Amino acid sequence: MATTVSQTFLFKGTDKKGQKISGEVISTTPALAKAQLIKQGIRAQSVRKKPKPLFGAGGKPVKPMDIALFTRQMATMMKAGVPLVQSFDIVAGGSDKKQLSDLINLIREDVASGTGFATSLKKHPKYFDELFCNLVDSGEQSGALETMLDRIATYKEKTEQLKAKIKKAMTYPAAVVVVAIVVTGILLVKVVPQFAETFSSFGADLPAFTLFVLGLSELAQAHWLKALVVAGAAAFFFSKAKEKSKGFRIALDRLTLRLPIVGDIVYQSIVARYARTLSTTFAAGVPLIEALTSVAGATGNYIYEQAVLRIRDEVSTGTQLNVAMTQTKLFPPMVIQMTTIGEESGALDEMLDKAASYYEEQVDNMVDNLTTLLEPLIMAVLGILVGGLMVAMYLPIFQIGQVV
Numbered sequence: 358m359a360t361t362v363s364q365t366f367l368f369k370g371t372d373k374k375g376q377k378i379s380g381e382v383i384s385t386t387p388a389l390a391k392a393q394l395i396k397q398g399i400r401a402q403s404v405r406k407k408p409k410p411l412f413g414a415g416g417k418p419v420k421p422m423d424i425a426l427f428t429r430q431m432a433t434m435m436k437a438g439v440p441l442v443q444s445f446d447i448v449a450g451g452s453d454k455k456q457l458s459d460l461i462n463l464i465r466e467d468v469a470s471g472t473g474f475a476t477s478l479k480k481h482p483k484y485f486d487e488l489f490c491n492l493v494d495s496g497e498q499s500g501a502l503e504t505m506l507d508r509i510a511t512y513k514e515k516t517e518q519l520k521a522k523i524k525k526a527m528t529y530p531a532a533v534v535v536v537a538i539v540v541t542g543i544l545l546v547k548v549v550p551q552f553a554e555t556f557s558s559f560g561a562d563l564p565a566f567t568l569f570v571l572g573l574s575e576l577a578q579a580h581w582l583k584a585l586v587v588a589g590a591a592a593f594f595f596s597k598a599k600e601k602s603k604g605f606r607i608a609l610d611r612l613t614l615r616l617p618i619v620g621d622i623v624y625q626s627i628v629a630r631y632a633r634t635l636s637t638t639f640a641a642g643v644p645l646i647e648a649l650t651s652v653a654g655a656t657g658n659y660i661y662e663q664a665v666l667r668i669r670d671e672v673s674t675g676t677q678l679n680v681a682m683t684q685t686k687l688f689p690p691m692v693i694q695m696t697t698i699g700e701e702s703g704a705l706d707e708m709l710d711k712a713a714s715y716y717e718e719q720v721d722n723m724v725d726n727l728t729t730l731l732e733p734l735i736m737a738v739l740g741i742l743v744g745g746l747m748v749a750m751y752l753p754i755f756q757i758g759q760v761v
Contacts, residue, residue: 368405695709
């Protein structure tokens with residue numbers, strides 16, 4: 358069943374005294390917006406959907422870390438005994454992002470009108486995924502919403518920090534390559550031609566290395582625009598293929614896991630997400646079978662998503678979780694052992710939480726080590742490129758000096 362999303366409408370009309378009035382109202386349809394205005398004593402003459410702002414005029418977009426902060430603040434407010442609706446007002450008023458404040462106010466309006474918190478969140482799937490909504494719903498049903506919000510906040514904070522570390526590990530090498538290509542391109546297109554004009558008057562044979570660089574320069578000058586177009590088209594088709602093609606995503610996920618260094622970081626992060634998500638959902642009272650369904654989508658990798666779904670099917674037939682995990686041959690022995698201990702001691706959520714913390718720390722250390730190793734590598738690569746081009750340009754000058 359499709360959910361109805363609240364939105365902002367602009368209205369013009371008259372109040373009880375017959376004076377003209379205009380403003381904004383939050384509702385789901387124009388008809389319901391008019392009904393709300395009538396209750397307020399306003400006779401609407403026109404109600405239309407508020408247009409979206411152009412060129413990002415609506416302010417900074419809402420990011421996942423903003424949702425984590427919103428959840429943490431809501432948990433703090435409710436633990437302090439502040440009523441739910443009033444908590445929305447306080448959190449929205451303290452936000453410096455207009456879009457986030459608008460989102461919170463939309464949820465507040467729904468909750469104030471009698472809609473459940475989880476139901477209100479489901480109207481905004483862009484910001485609140487199924488796992489988030491299900492956990493909130495579980496908290497509402499059990500009467501421990503503030504405790505559940507605290508757990509969700511911790512989960513979101515940990516997962517977003519982990520994503521940031523992975524992004525850092527993946528972005529840094531790419532940035533090195535881009536910088537190297539840009540610097541080399543500028544030298545070939547702008548600097549080398551200046552030397553080529555000087556060499557044309559030498560009347561002597563040029564070194565092979567210099568001729569090679571001059572040939573690259575001519576090629577770059579003739580085709581640099583085509584190269585930019587091809588690179589842009591390749592990036593566009595890559596993003597589209599990743600979005601539309603399931604087969605391409607599967608191949609990309611497989612390749613990512615096989616990459617040296619980076620693949621190990623991705624592997625450790627997947628294990629950490631698996632343990633963190635399963636720990637959070639299981640601690641929230643979600644049945645293990647349902648929890649594994651949520652965990653599958655949270656792994657962020659098709660290979661592990663299918664593996665977790667197989668684990669779910671095995672567990673549903675009576676197989677122990679640690680046995681099902683072992684059969685996939687995708688999880689490290691440490692996680693399997695901690696899962697075994699957790700199942701035997703009845704503290705599965707605690708053991709998985711410890712496993713998640715361990716692998717999150719491992720990812721953190723690996724990213725730091727990668728960054729430390731890449732810094733001298735960057736200097737070496739740029740030095741070789743720039744230094745090599747300069748040597749190629751000055752070799753003829755050095756030869757002439759020796760002859761003279």
